[in-house]
Amino acid sequence: MINDPRSLSPKEFFEKGHNYFLPHISIDCVIFGFHDNQLKVLLLEWKDTHRWCLPGGFVLKGEDINDAADNTLRMRTGLQKIILHQFHTFGDPNRDRGTHGHNTPPHVKGPSWIMERFITIGYWALVEFSKVTPTPDQFSASCQWWEINSIPTLILDHNVIVKKALESLRLQLNDYPVGFNLLPPKFTMPELQSLYETILGETLDRRNFQKKMIALDIITRLNERKQGGAHKAPYLYKFDKKKYQNALKKGISFGI
Amino acid sequence: MINDPRSLSPKEFFEKGHNYFLPHISIDCVIFGFHDNQLKVLLLEWKDTHRWCLPGGFVLKGEDINDAADNTLRMRTGLQKIILHQFHTFGDPNRDRGTHGHNTPPHVKGPSWIMERFITIGYWALVEFSKVTPTPDQFSASCQWWEINSIPTLILDHNVIVKKALESLRLQLNDYPVGFNLLPPKFTMPELQSLYETILGETLDRRNFQKKMIALDIITRLNERKQGGAHKAPYLYKFDKKKYQNALKKGISFGI
């Protein structure tokens, strides 16, 4: 019996990881946050090469792939019980040498299971920005939020994975009130609208947006206004889980 | 150099398949057809146990997973250049012993790579029923169409995979005119409506449906009626790819 294989030293991981993890299969997570009216993605910076990548991981031999994704999210953000959405599996045998040249992971000396071809299962998650503690893994120098439109060239096909995750998120936005996961418990209508506009990449009419959101009957206005802004203080709202459950039964559309 | 690993004898496949295929990874295809106003799925019947399963396959070590799925479709139906849609990856470590007990593949004597845990990547395809030549693989006694509501208990978690494929298909139906792939080049409006009703699992108003389909401006009515029916002969229509391309640029909604 050994300890958690996810605590192996880099050397042990490269030399013996194949004893604990499924070969050829990895997990990548696109973790979305919302801050300063911008949609952000959590990225890791590799040691040595200082190239950026998505937080990811591997699947233990007896582990559910969803649990492996949960683990990645928890280790990088400190968050638990966040809904992860599996959106696509990437299986091009040349995804390790796309438009950006061949990618050799840092710290690898000699042959390793990690140098084999990998098929990666992509997940996205929506998290509350302020609750996240970005935490690098042992191969990374840093873990940081990047504004979605300013993401640098990433390793492998990770830029493609981010793009596909955003497309999937946009589609989901019409079927589920996913956006609410990105906001703090109390939020203003302009914040909510800004979130939708950022995800969809288009501007929306203020009054019609408000009407639509109120009509969904899944948020409640509080007798409280957001103080501290430079202008008229907007009302605060909260997402109402009970109302949401009721609305789901009736079959509502969240399309904007 | 060897010949096509997909032509290995069963014995060689079980004993040496791991030399050619990625371990722990499989492909399953839910192949939809439409006939006699019914939505059908192509299934294989295992030799020996006579249990039914989805057509599937494995991924060659240097092969794109999409190509592996294409290969499965081609081998079972004889069809090429059909769009396959990857919809979900199933990674429960216990998917080989779900509600239906543990599943041992037929013909396996002694240990084999095939007895390990598998993560399977699910694809669906829409094919023209009349063009398909159902072709069993070497492990199967038969290959047949099953009406979607009469599918028997399948091996592993294959019933779950079919269910999820249908859900995915229903969602896609609102975004793309997928239904047309299921029909022959010339079809009648009642046939098209019946197809939509079958996929969606609900009845639709005849006049409103026709209006909607005509308004999409992607089908053309021919100066020809379908003969041979017992009643008033309905007009024939054809799907117009040029019009479809134009409509796509304008951004149309196919929702019913």
Add this chain to the structure above:
DNA sequence: TCTGGTTGTGTTTATTGTACACAATGATAA
């Protein structure tokens, strides 16, 4: 030629989406 089941077609109403303007607020600057 009569009958039964089916196809072809248009209008009315209800619902939903879109466009749009002005008064109130609160901080800041004059």
Add this chain to the structure above:
DNA sequence: TTATCATTGTGTACAATAAACACAACCAGA
């Protein structure tokens, strides 16, 4: 203290879309 500015809060008229609905024509077979 007052004026200014950017922002919030709110309702109505119009357009587009979706939903409900009925009758005449047709064809095969009795």
